[in-house]
Amino acid sequence: MSDKVKVATVSLGGCFGCHMSLLDIDERLIDLLELIEFDRTPLTDIKQIGECDLGIVEGGVCNAENVEVLKEFRRHCKTLVSFGACAITGGIPAMRNQFTLTECLEESYLQGMGIADAQIPDDPEIPMLLNQVYPIHEVVKIDYFLPGCPPSADTIWTFLQELLAGEPIEFAYQQIHYD
Numbered sequence: 001m002s003d004k005v006k007v008a009t010v011s012l013g014g015c016f017g018c019h020m021s022l023l024d025i026d027e028r029l030i031d032l033l034e035l036i037e038f039d040r041t042p043l044t045d046i047k048q049i050g051e052c053d054l055g056i057v058e059g060g061v062c063n064a065e066n067v068e069v070l071k072e073f074r075r076h077c078k079t080l081v082s083f084g085a086c087a088i089t090g091g092i093p094a095m096r097n098q099f100t101l102t103e104c105l106e107e108s109y110l111q112g113m114g115i116a117d118a119q120i121p122d123d124p125e126i127p128m129l130l131n132q133v134y135p136i137h138e139v140v141k142i143d144y145f146l147p148g149c150p151p152s153a154d155t156i157w158t159f160l161q162e163l164l165a166g167e168p169i170e171f172a173y174q175q176i177h178y179d
């Protein structure tokens with residue numbers, strides 16, 4: 001049986017930019033794959049999560065499916081990481097929180113510029129939107145927060161190296177300095 005650390009990742013209401021930044025650790029991915037094995041993640045396209053050591057969650061909680069997936073990650077992952085500004089604060093998706101859901105839907109589908117066939121989609125396959133977008137720690141317990149939009153590849157690398165080695169997480173100043 002493999003003794004590698006099992007890692008799952010997911011993007012909820014995110015742009016996949018945080019996942020792209022993970023891939024930006026470039027050739028260090030080869031070193032990483034010596035230590036970890038990916039379970040459910042957009043990188044493997046595995047759709048069901050198994051028992052995992054580490055879960056990494058990008059994006060805010062925007063709809064009912066996001067809530068379900070996030071709770072599933074919490075149940076299956078020993079350690080859960082809030083990955084990037086959208087997961088930590090709601091970020092870009094949470095910009096809609098200053099409006100009601102009805103206002104957002106009407107602007108997007110009925111009254112916005114260039115709309116030809118005005119109707120609000122109501123297919124049951126479409127996940128039900130929440131009234132607001134939530135940071136993920138307001139829905140489940142989170143063990144680590146990794147800020148940035150996106151966190152830089154070096155920051156991700158430092159975080160994973162130290163976490164996997166069981167060391168305290170410590171960043172150089174420039175890795176967590178954003179202006």
Ligand code: SF4
Nearest residue numbers: 014015017084085086
């Ligand atoms: Fe995209 Fe930035 Fe949000 Fe990550 S934090 S999902 S890069 S907008």
